[in-house]
Amino acid sequence: MVRRRMVRRRTGQQRTGCPMSAGARASAMPRAVPRRILAVWLPWWPTERLARRLPEARERPFATVAEARGRMVIAAVNDRARRAGVVGEMPLAAARAVVPDLVDHPADPAVDARVLESLARWAVRFTPRVAVAGPDALFLDVGGCAHLFGGERALAGSLREGLDRLGLSSRMALAGTPGAAWALARYGKENPTVAPIAAGSDELKEVLAELPVAALRLEPGVVEALSSFGLDKIHALFDVESVQLGKRFGFDLPRRLDQALGLLDEPLVPLRPILPREVRRAFAEPISRAEDVRAATAGLLGDLCRLLRRTGEGARRMRLVCCRVDGKPQSLVVGASRPLRRKDLLMALFAEKLEQVEPGFGIEEMALSAEVAEPVEEAQADWTDGWEGGKLSGLLDRLGNRFGFDRIARPTPRDSWLPEGAVGSGSLLASATAATPRWPKGRRRPVRLLSPPERVDVFPDPGPGEPPACFRRRGRRHDVRAAEGPERIECEWWRQVSPPREYYLAEGEDGRRWWLFREAGDATRWFLHGVFA
Amino acid sequence: MLAASPSAPDSATRPVPDALRRAVQRLESGGSARWPPLPLGIPEIDAALPGGGLRRGCVHEVGGDAAATGFCAILLARAGAHGGELLWLARGCDLYPPGLVRYGIVPGRLLVVSGLRRPEDVAWAMEEALRSGAVKGVVAESGGLVGLAASRRLMLAAEGSDVLGLVLSVSPGAGAGVPTASSRWRVAGVPGDGDGAAKWRIELLRCRGGRPAEAVRRWCGGGWCGAAQGNSARGVR
Numbered sequence: 001m002v003r004r005r006m007v008r009r010r011t012g013q014q015r016t017g018c019p020m021s022a023g024a025r026a027s028a029m030p031r032a033v034p035r036r037i038l039a040v041w042l043p044w045w046p047t048e049r050l051a052r053r054l055p056e057a058r059e060r061p062f063a064t065v066a067e068a069r070g071r072m073v074i075a076a077v078n079d080r081a082r083r084a085g086v087v088g089e090m091p092l093a094a095a096r097a098v099v100p101d102l103v104d105h106p107a108d109p110a111v112d113a114r115v116l117e118s119l120a121r122w123a124v125r126f127t128p129r130v131a132v133a134g135p136d137a138l139f140l141d142v143g144g145c146a147h148l149f150g151g152e153r154a155l156a157g158s159l160r161e162g163l164d165r166l167g168l169s170s171r172m173a174l175a176g177t178p179g180a181a182w183a184l185a186r187y188g189k190e191n192p193t194v195a196p197i198a199a200g201s202d203e204l205k206e207v208l209a210e211l212p213v214a215a216l217r218l219e220p221g222v223v224e225a226l227s228s229f230g231l232d233k234i235h236a237l238f239d240v241e242s243v244q245l246g247k248r249f250g251f252d253l254p255r256r257l258d259q260a261l262g263l264l265d266e267p268l269v270p271l272r273p274i275l276p277r278e279v280r281r282a283f284a285e286p287i288s289r290a291e292d293v294r295a296a297t298a299g300l301l302g303d304l305c306r307l308l309r310r311t312g313e314g315a316r317r318m319r320l321v322c323c324r325v326d327g328k329p330q331s332l333v334v335g336a337s338r339p340l341r342r343k344d345l346l347m348a349l350f351a352e353k354l355e356q357v358e359p360g361f362g363i364e365e366m367a368l369s370a371e372v373a374e375p376v377e378e379a380q381a382d383w384t385d386g387w388e389g390g391k392l393s394g395l396l397d398r399l400g401n402r403f404g405f406d407r408i409a410r411p412t413p414r415d416s417w418l419p420e421g422a423v424g425s426g427s428l429l430a431s432a433t434a435a436t437p438r439w440p441k442g443r444r445r446p447v448r449l450l451s452p453p454e455r456v457d458v459f460p461d462p463g464p465g466e467p468p469a470c471f472r473r474r475g476r477r478h479d480v481r482a483a484e485g486p487e488r489i490e491c492e493w494w495r496q497v498s499p500p501r502e503y504y505l506a507e508g509e510d511g512r513r514w515w516l517f518r519e520a521g522d523a524t525r526w527f528l529h530g531v532f533a
Numbered sequence: 534m535l536a537a538s539p540s541a542p543d544s545a546t547r548p549v550p551d552a553l554r555r556a557v558q559r560l561e562s563g564g565s566a567r568w569p570p571l572p573l574g575i576p577e578i579d580a581a582l583p584g585g586g587l588r589r590g591c592v593h594e595v596g597g598d599a600a601a602t603g604f605c606a607i608l609l610a611r612a613g614a615h616g617g618e619l620l621w622l623a624r625g626c627d628l629y630p631p632g633l634v635r636y637g638i639v640p641g642r643l644l645v646v647s648g649l650r651r652p653e654d655v656a657w658a659m660e661e662a663l664r665s666g667a668v669k670g671v672v673a674e675s676g677g678l679v680g681l682a683a684s685r686r687l688m689l690a691a692e693g694s695d696v697l698g699l700v701l702s703v704s705p706g707a708g709a710g711v712p713t714a715s716s717r718w719r720v721a722g723v724p725g726d727g728d729g730a731a732k733w734r735i736e737l738l739r740c741r742g743g744r745p746a747e748a749v750r751r752w753c754g755g756g757w758c759g760a761a762q763g764n765s766a767r768g769v770r
Contacts, residue, residue: 391667392618398661399646403654409645411630422631426641439631439640444729447602447636449629484729505729511722512598513731530629533603533636533722533731 033144037268038156038192039181040123040163041171045136046076046112048168050105058167061099064107065092075107079169109135119166120271126159129270134217137185139178139268156192178268179260180204183215183234201262208260209235216256222249234260277313278369279303286325286362293322293357293366297350298343300368305341308373314339315346315370322357323365330357339374396428413437417489419529420451443487444505446515446530453527456516461524467504468516473528478514480506486518505532557742568695571611574757578737581746582716587611591715592663592687592698600733602628603636603752604720605672605701610637612670612697622658623647624674624703635754644668652676656683663690663698670697675710684713716740723749 042048046064051057061081065072072092084099095102112135120130120138126149129141142155149155156172163170172192173184184193184207195207208215211234214223226249231237234257237245242254258264279300287293297320308314316339322330334349357363400408405428414424422439439445458468467483485504491497499521506514513532519525570586572579579585587593587608595601595608613619619642621628626647630640649655652675659673660683679687679700691698702710717739725732730751737746750757 391665395662395665395667396644398665399658402657403646403649407646407648409647410641411643411645412641413631419629419631423629428644437640439634441634445632445635446629447606447632448599448627449632450627481724482729507725507729509724511600511724511732513722513725530632531599532632533600533606533733 035141035176036143036146036152036174037176037178037181038126038140038142038152038159038172038174039133039178039185040138040140040159041182041185042116042136042138042163042168043171044076044078044169045116046107047078049112049115051078052167054105056103057105060101060103061086062103062105063092063095065104066107072104075109112136117271119168122162123159124271126155129268131268131270133178133182137182139181141268141270142174152194153192156194160192175207176201176204177260177262178266179217179256180208180262182217183208183211183260187211187215205238205261209233209238213237216253216260218253218256219250222253225249226253277304277307277311277315277371277373278367279307280365280367282365283363286359286364288359288362290354290357293359293363294354296366297354297368298347300366301343301346301350304368304370305343305346308341308370308376311373312375313370313373314341314376315373316340317372318346318349318368318370320350320353321367321369322359322363323367324359325361325364328360330363332356333371339376341376413439417492419445419449419489421492444484444532447533449530450528453517453529456526456528458516458518458526464518464520465502468506468518468526471506471516471526471528478508478512481509482507489517503529571608571697573608573611575735575748575750577748578735578746581737581744582740583742587697588715589695589697590693591691592659592684592700592711592713593716593718594700594702594711594714595718595720596702596710597718597720598722600722600731601701601703601718601720603633603731604718604733604735605699606633606636606638607752608697608699609643609670609672610639613639613642615669617642617669618667619643620662620668620671621645622649622655622662622671622673624649624655624676636752637755649674650676652679653683655679656687659698659700660686660690663687663694663696666694666696668696670699672699672701674701674703676703677710679711681712684711687711688713688715714739716743726751 047057047062050064051062054062056062057078061084062078063081063086064075064077066075067073068089074086074088074090074092074095076088077086081095081099081102086095086099086102092104113132116132116136116138120132123130123138123140127140127142127145131139131141133139140159142152146152146155149158152174156174160170160172171185171188173181173188173195174192175181175184175195180195184195188211195204212232213226213234213236215234218226226232231240237253237257242257245254245257255264259266281296281300283296287296300320304315304318317333317335320332320334324330332350332353334346334353340346340349396408408428409425410428411423412426414422416422454473457472459470459472462468465486467485468480470477470479472478483504483506486502487504488500488502490500499519501517501519503515503517506516508514514528515530515532517527517529519527568589570582570584570588572586573582582588589612593608595605597604609619609621619638621643623645628645628647630638630643630645633643634640646658649658655673655675656679659671662668662671687698700711700714716737719736719738720733723732723734730753732749732751734747734749737743739745752758
């Protein structure tokens with residue numbers, strides 16, 4: 001009686017999590033099909049995973065080692081090493097003393113977990129609801145789909161065949177609860193153990209009774225503490241009140257026990273099918289204001305557009321799911337007549353629909369997915385993404401298509417001392433901002449620059465540092481009335497080796513102003529480089 | 534009271550000619566009177582221009598030597614003073630933007646199309662720019678005479694927009710390049726004062742709704758300075 005009450009209260013406290021997890025959804029609705037969980041335990045997972053590419057992990061005593069407290073400790077072993085006497089948490093030196101030819105390999109739990117997840121994705125062929133359970137086990141919710149494989153035993157058999165082909169040993173069990181299935185997979189006598197018993201029944205209790213308490217997925221410390229009290233088998237726990245168990249051994253113990261017996265629901269968190277066109281944002285604080293929801297949607301749309309741009313697609317139908325604190329999902333579906341991936345256009349589609357969102361006590365996570373996406377023709381996306389309603393892009397388009405885009409430039413400053421190198425071309429559509437670099441203001445520069453500089457005759461040569469008095473260009477003599485200079489410009493030695501230049505602003509008698517420079521090489525030469533306005 | 538009475542009929546009749554003048558201006562200038570004209574900042578020339586400045590939404594022609602390039606840059610910068618893109622349709626590849634900064638062109642705001650050798654290409658590009666309304670001002674370097682038909686097209690394209698169109702006749706002695714130009718200018722350098730600053734003789738040769746004028750000015754960085762000598766409005770013809 002006591003347990004019943006406690007169970008009910010705990011179920012009430014339990015957080016359902018994001019309602020997108022199928023386990024939570026299954027728990028929310030009445031379950032027509034009895035729940036059947038297939039637990040798969042991979043006893044040699046880390047070493048057998050490595051054995052797929054390292055043959056010595058199969059043929060010789062093999063162990064993965066990790067550093068713990070400043071020394072190398074065995075993390076996982078293969079069957080040969082285990083039989084020779086190497087066990088987990090043994091120092092590597094001690095293990096070598098036992099098995100001199102032990103092959104060791106650094107342990108990598110992160111890769112183990114990642115590969116286990118991909119194994120779980122492989123197992124989706126048996127049921128859509130597959131969950132990873134700890135570092136070396138999987139849960140398959142096979143309720144309602146075992147008959148497709150010819151029954152539960154046949155399903156387990158074909159799963160085992162598949163795992164065998166992958167070189168993975170496994171132990172499996174089928175039960176009404178994940179806890180019981182896990183316990184039986186690890187400590188059951190048969191493989192696979194099929195417990196045809198409904199959750200919460202006395203038969204299930206009997207099946208579990210003789211198993212060791214470690215079968216309840218407990219921390220090693222709790223198992224040790226229980227055994228010190230002589231509570232080795234699960235049936236020993238049946239007689240103790242759960243409050244007492246919780247007080248002495250932590251409330252994890254009664255929870256696990258109830259979960260194994262089916263008195264407490266244990267939702268699985270199955271792997272979500274890979275939806276590449278999905279973005280999500282979780283919030284540190286639940287949001288409820290309309291403008292926050294709007295801003296979050298805009299952010300999600302930006303992320304989604306980036307994602308779609310990478311795949312060259314546009315969204316035809318999108319679903320926005322808002323996960324509320326109270327677990328009730330709210331989803332909005334928006335369709336478009338053509339594949340879109342422009343944030344402003346997509347936001348316009350969402351604008352009115354967002355009013356339908358009822359934040360309730362707050363939204364803690366939002367997910368946006370493009371359920372239907374189609375390729376977008378890459379017709380000059382850069383050009384149409386311009387501003388001013390695309391007026392400038394339209395004009396540039398017409399000019400560029402007639403004259404060639406290489407003829408259009410947006411001159412921007414370039415870091416070079418040489419006058420001919422000081423002009424670069426910026427992006428055509430990106431207009432100047434305050435951050436646009438400027439050409440140095442103090443220096444006089446002509447409005448026209450001759451390229452290449454035109455050779456002129458200066459007579460007589462005024463000598464270094466002296467402005468020219470008159471020069472001849474194209475057979476015509478120009479007298480210099482006034483001159484300003486010299487401005488010395490050294491050539492950039494890392495580009496080309498040429499003599500330094502001395503520039504003069506020379507004003508003619510008629511008011512025309514020239515930019516002349518003297519190249520002080522072996523032979524002094526004068527050039528006309530530009531014309532001032 | 535007594536002093537005010539003789540002027541009373543005067544002030545009553547005065548608004549009528551002003552309004553009439555504005556109406557005539559509006560008729561003459563097409564739709565371009567919607568946007569305020571761009572004053573040059575030279576009083577004797579601004580006084581000669583209808584509305585006190587250069588009209589937007591029409592095409593003006595500027596001739597002369599290299600000084601005309603600087604003058605066009607000043608006008609273009611004024612057209613884009615409140616933001617917007619500027620376009621320069623260049624005949625060759627010798628336009629040097631760092632030199633235009635002195636005349637107010639902000640780097641990064643100017644788009645340059647270079648190598649437009651054929652007059653019909655220039656006319657087409659200018660018409661497109663005027664019609665699109667995507668730029669605030671456009672300078673087209675024209676090497677020769679723009680035909681009457683093309684010139685008329687330019688005028689129609691400019692009407693109703695706020696784009697300042699400038700045709701820069703680079704080759705000397707090209708004469709009347711655009712027959713339908715709203716105003717025609719000649720700008721030439723004159724011997725300076727020895728400080729390296731540009732000094733120009735700016736002549737307004739012809740202006741629809743205005744009168745010819747002339748001024749000599751130096752351009753010192755951000756503005757005009759030194760009305761030294763030889764600046765005189767030629768008076769009403």
